[in-house]
Amino acid sequence: xxxxxxxxxxxxxxxxxxxxxxxxxxxxxxxxxxxxxxxxxxxxxxxxxxxxxxxxxxxxxxxxxxxxxxxxxxxxxxxxxxxxxxxxxxxxxxxxxxxxxxxxxxxxxxxxxx
Amino acid sequence: xxxxxxxxxxxxxxxxxxxxxxxxxxxxxxxxxxxxxxxxxxxxxxxxxxxxxxxxxxxxxxxxxxxxxxxxxxxxxxxxxxxxxxxxxxxxxxxxxxxxxxxxxxxxxxx
Numbered sequence: 756x757x758x759x760x761x762x763x764x765x766x767x768x769x770x771x772x773x774x775x776x777x778x779x780x781x782x783x784x785x786x787x788x789x790x791x792x793x794x795x796x797x798x799x800x801x802x803x804x805x806x807x808x809x810x811x812x813x814x815x816x817x818x819x820x821x822x823x824x825x826x827x828x829x830x831x832x833x834x835x836x837x838x839x840x841x842x843x844x845x846x847x848x849x850x851x852x853x854x855x856x857x858x859x860x861x862x863x864x865x866x867x868x869x
Numbered sequence: 870x871x872x873x874x875x876x877x878x879x880x881x882x883x884x885x886x887x888x889x890x891x892x893x894x895x896x897x898x899x900x901x902x903x904x905x906x907x908x909x910x911x912x913x914x915x916x917x918x919x920x921x922x923x924x925x926x927x928x929x930x931x932x933x934x935x936x937x938x939x940x941x942x943x944x945x946x947x948x949x950x951x952x953x954x955x956x957x958x959x960x961x962x963x964x965x966x967x968x969x970x971x972x973x974x975x976x977x978x979x980x
Contacts, residue, residue, distance in 0.1 A: 759912075790970075797956060797970035798913065814969075845912045856903040856960050860912025 758782045759861040761846050767867045774833040776864050778846030787829040788847040788858065789813075789821060791840075798845060804829055805851075836868040873957045878975040887944045889974050891957030894938050902933060902940045905956045907973070913956060917942070944976075952978045 759780045768774050778787065785806050790798040790813075800813030802821040810821060818840060822830045833840055843865050847858040874892040881887045893902065901920055905913035917924055919931040919940070930943040944951060956973040 795972075797972045799970070843910065847912070856901055856958055857915045857918060858913075860914070863910065863912055865910070 759846060759848055759859055761844075761861040761864050763864060764862065765865045767869065768836055769869050770837055772836050774836050774866065776831045776844055776846075776866070778829045778831070778861055780827050780846075780848045780859075780861075782848055782850075782859060783826075784848040784850045784859070785826060786849045786851065787823065788849070789819075789829065789831045790845045790847065791815065791842040792845065792863075793842050801831065833866075833868075836866075838868045841866060841868045872969070873959060873971055875955075875957050875971070875974045877972060878977070880977050880979060881947055882979050883948055884946050887947050887951075887976060887978075889942045889944075889955055889957075889976070890939055891942070892939045893957070893959045896937050896959050897961070899961045900959045901961060902931065902937075903958045903960070904929070904931065904942045905958070905970075907954045907956065913970070916955075947976075947978045949978050949980065952976060 762777045788803045789801040791801055792798045799815050801815055801819050802813050804810045804823045807823050807826055810823060820832045843863050845863050846861040849858045901918055903918040904916045906916050907913040917926055917929050917931045919933050921933050921937060924931045932941045954973040954975050956970050
């Protein structure tokens, strides 16, 4: 979804480095999410935020931290990157209400930790 | 968490109708059933969502029996471009803890 952007799109880094992945959205949605995807597997939820002051851990939050700087921005940090954090990272947004589960995904960031 | 089970892979030919069934025996009363499509190296894309009976849009149909313990995504007359991974999820109101993507079904459409 072009309204959800992620930077950088690709990143190669070394073990022990601090990395920040950024997500911005122009959809006006209040909810934002970070997922990681490993080859051949489904997506796993890292963190999610229902508004600027509400941040929650997902299934695999260890080794990651997030910051919701504004309604439109949600950043994911790897404090000290390790090789098994090599993966494809997706940001997503959604809006409250409607009862369902429609999320809008960004294009992804491919992270390689050497 | 309502867990889902779907076939790991399916093959089809161009022009055929494809039905992918998902089992969700522990679905809660207020849960919706949502299907996503994912192409390689792209984020998942919402296809269709339903609560009960049948839902149809320009892309697919979703059939949900009365007991809601399963659902079937139907793709009419598939083309090569429908080759992708399809995920079935159940949950309500985008609660993050309910939003679990399993391995999905890898659909291969052959010429």
